[in-house]
Amino acid sequence: MAPNSDWQEGNAKGEPGSSLHGVTGREPVFQMTMETVGEKEATDLKGRKFALPVDSEHKAKTVRLYSVAAPHMRTFHLSWIAFMICFFSTFAAPPLMPVIRDNLGLTKVDIGNAGIASVAGAVVSRLLMGTICDLVGPRYGCAILMMITAPAIFCMPLVSTPVGFILVRFFIGFCLATFVSCQFWMSSMFNSKIVGIANGTAAGWGNMGGGIVQLVMPLVFDIIRRDIGSEKFTAWRIAFFVPGVLQVMMGLLVLTLGQDLPDGNYAELKREGEKVNDSFQKVFLYAVTNYRTYIFALTYGYCFGVELTVDNIIAEYFYDRFDLNLQTAGIIASTFGLMNLFSRPLGGVLSDVVAARWGMRGRLWNLWIIQTVGGVLCIVLGLTGQLGPAIAVMLIFSFFVQAACGATFGVIPFISRRSLGIISGATGAGGNIGAVTTQGIFFMSSKYTTEDGIMLMGIMIVACTLPVIFVHFPQWGSMFCPPSKATEEDYYISEWSKEEQSNGLHHASMKFAENSKSERGRQSPPRSKEETVVVDGV
Amino acid sequence: MASAVIMSFLAGALMLCALASSVEGGVLFSTLQKTLSVEAEIQSPVAPMGIARAGDDHLVISWVLQGDAAAREDAEYEKVSLKLCYAPVSQVERGWRKKNDDLHKDKTCTKAIATQKYTSGGNSTVWRVAKDVPGAVYFVRAYVLNANGTQVAYGQTSNEITVEPISGRHASIDVAAAIFSAFSIGSLLFFLALENVRGKRSSSK
Numbered sequence: 120m121a122p123n124s125d126w127q128e129g130n131a132k133g134e135p136g137s138s139l140h141g142v143t144g145r146e147p148v149f150q151m152t153m154e155t156v157g158e159k160e161a162t163d164l165k166g167r168k169f170a171l172p173v174d175s176e177h178k179a180k181t182v183r184l185y186s187v188a189a190p191h192m193r194t195f196h197l198s199w200i201a202f203m204i205c206f207f208s209t210f211a212a213p214p215l216m217p218v219i220r221d222n223l224g225l226t227k228v229d230i231g232n233a234g235i236a237s238v239a240g241a242v243v244s245r246l247l248m249g250t251i252c253d254l255v256g257p258r259y260g261c262a263i264l265m266m267i268t269a270p271a272i273f274c275m276p277l278v279s280t281p282v283g284f285i286l287v288r289f290f291i292g293f294c295l296a297t298f299v300s301c302q303f304w305m306s307s308m309f310n311s312k313i314v315g316i317a318n319g320t321a322a323g324w325g326n327m328g329g330g331i332v333q334l335v336m337p338l339v340f341d342i343i344r345r346d347i348g349s350e351k352f353t354a355w356r357i358a359f360f361v362p363g364v365l366q367v368m369m370g371l372l373v374l375t376l377g378q379d380l381p382d383g384n385y386a387e388l389k390r391e392g393e394k395v396n397d398s399f400q401k402v403f404l405y406a407v408t409n410y411r412t413y414i415f416a417l418t419y420g421y422c423f424g425v426e427l428t429v430d431n432i433i434a435e436y437f438y439d440r441f442d443l444n445l446q447t448a449g450i451i452a453s454t455f456g457l458m459n460l461f462s463r464p465l466g467g468v469l470s471d472v473v474a475a476r477w478g479m480r481g482r483l484w485n486l487w488i489i490q491t492v493g494g495v496l497c498i499v500l501g502l503t504g505q506l507g508p509a510i511a512v513m514l515i516f517s518f519f520v521q522a523a524c525g526a527t528f529g530v531i532p533f534i535s536r537r538s539l540g541i542i543s544g545a546t547g548a549g550g551n552i553g554a555v556t557t558q559g560i561f562f563m564s565s566k567y568t569t570e571d572g573i574m575l576m577g578i579m580i581v582a583c584t585l586p587v588i589f590v591h592f593p594q595w596g597s598m599f600c601p602p603s604k605a606t607e608e609d610y611y612i613s614e615w616s617k618e619e620q621s622n623g624l625h626h627a628s629m630k631f632a633e634n635s636k637s638e639r640g641r642q643s644p645p646r647s648k649e650e651t652v653v654v655d656g657v
Numbered sequence: 658m659a660s661a662v663i664m665s666f667l668a669g670a671l672m673l674c675a676l677a678s679s680v681e682g683g684v685l686f687s688t689l690q691k692t693l694s695v696e697a698e699i700q701s702p703v704a705p706m707g708i709a710r711a712g713d714d715h716l717v718i719s720w721v722l723q724g725d726a727a728a729r730e731d732a733e734y735e736k737v738s739l740k741l742c743y744a745p746v747s748q749v750e751r752g753w754r755k756k757n758d759d760l761h762k763d764k765t766c767t768k769a770i771a772t773q774k775y776t777s778g779g780n781s782t783v784w785r786v787a788k789d790v791p792g793a794v795y796f797v798r799a800y801v802l803n804a805n806g807t808q809v810a811y812g813q814t815s816n817e818i819t820v821e822p823i824s825g826r827h828a829s830i831d832v833a834a835a836i837f838s839a840f841s842i843g844s845l846l847f848f849l850a851l852e853n854v855r856g857k858r859s860s861s862k
Binding site: 217220221222224226227228262263266267269270273274276277279350351352353355356357360363364367370371374375386387439442 | 749750751752753762788789791792793822823824825826827830831833834835837838840841842844845848849852856859
């Protein structure tokens, strides 16, 4: 049935190509038995061997945090550091707010508007970044964005009015779109079994920038004041050169050292014919017609959006409600962001661990449980009136809310292969929309006290996490429904028209489908349409 | 292992709790008597116009025990602490300058001008408006402190002083910002062009 030439390459129904010779691809894939036949022959476009074990798509099968081997681990480190510096720049103003508000004569409304502006800009830029990653690659996306927003950071030392302040924070906030390039890049470099931990660690360590900045900026400000002897109103301006210079340096490093895919950069791969230019309309179409995109954009708004909101309000909350001084309130505020060191990665790890046993259904349950518990803890935080318990509740709450972010991106890479960029971007944008909405409803006016706002935000988290129940993958099932007879190939090939398939444009998706069979969980019976092995030539 | 992590966090939380400064109730402003009369005047090389420029102009502040105060009232008066306080118009929409009757929590008078020894004949001081004074409308208040440093009486000016702040900007910062921004965009374009040229060269091989 299959002509001889197809033996060399995989065909549309998932029959494996030469790199998986000997494997029918129809048996369930158990954890730890990833096919390694192809490993010895795995080389990139230039014929270099990979430092890490790779799968058929040349994605790494492990994460070695202490290594900087190209391309996988080098990409990992470039990606998370770049994202961390962008977070640092976006939230560089809040720790210095007591000085800035005196210099510029800001009112509470101005500060609130600036906080919303800082996360609103990224709504648009995250959507665009998804498309850019799909079309020109994450390396260009990340580097270009960082170096274009760096001038906005350098404009902050020049600001002298409240409007100027709000505008500059708005433009700096665009660089939060590096989140999308980071996640997209991780999903391109790391195998689906470990994509949860790779995404979670990279994003979690990136988000830590929001905590680190609360400690670093006041320190830099102090050093400038003491050692250079500047006035307060000048010292904070000079301090802003630190995030600016860091961002430019990182942008250059990403541009020169980064690589889009394990096999090479988009431009080289396109030239060699290994990567096809995709059409924006098609990529966009398959993102907007997939209902899962919208559900995850909403739920992400109530884990990551909540995290951004808390980053903006938590220092003031502790300062006001518990009468702390600014330094202590700042230290407590920074611990919230610093929990990201392990909480978001753990969310991804939990997602991967649960998937090994229960597959995608496990990932969905994992996400729903973690995010709902986070919502309940948020309600408790708003109701806690003593300082010690409030700090403890805040720390546990931060763990769950950040783990939920990690768990979300354990699922996103499977929603679509063709439109991964736009869907990552839409989810990220949904996160920022959640932050804008939540700050606008609960924390702008004097209608609610801050503690009531926090409690109501918790209720909203629980409510907006319920839609996860409705996410259904035909090949893997959903939280309450088992899978149908469809296969992974059926699901991913539905994104390519017959014409595109005949041009062979879908091969990358088919390789991905093959590798994603791990999402069935352990010991699930074969469900493919033909139970017997097809012998070539028949 | 998870319980060890949780335990260490609760321990850390309790430590943070200990670090937090505890607040004791302070003197209530409404219990203080107004026994001093205070005057403040702007001294400026440029024609005053009621605006004091931070860093350049001076305030001449003089205080004296009010004529109708009974002589024995000032037995416990030790020091006089002069402060620059926000006028109500500058406290609107700014919770960090909020008035509170409890003087420990009150944020109206945050800028200290001077502390002088109390004499019944009164005293005066000349103070250059500091460069970190925000732009706002102010009045001057003098708190009388007893030997423990607690406020026992006060006096304040009836006129308001507007302070024009420094901008904090310098020409050198503006130039540096422009140079760094140009470098950022310029190096980006340079590297993109370089890759473009390299790409064309290898595809024409």
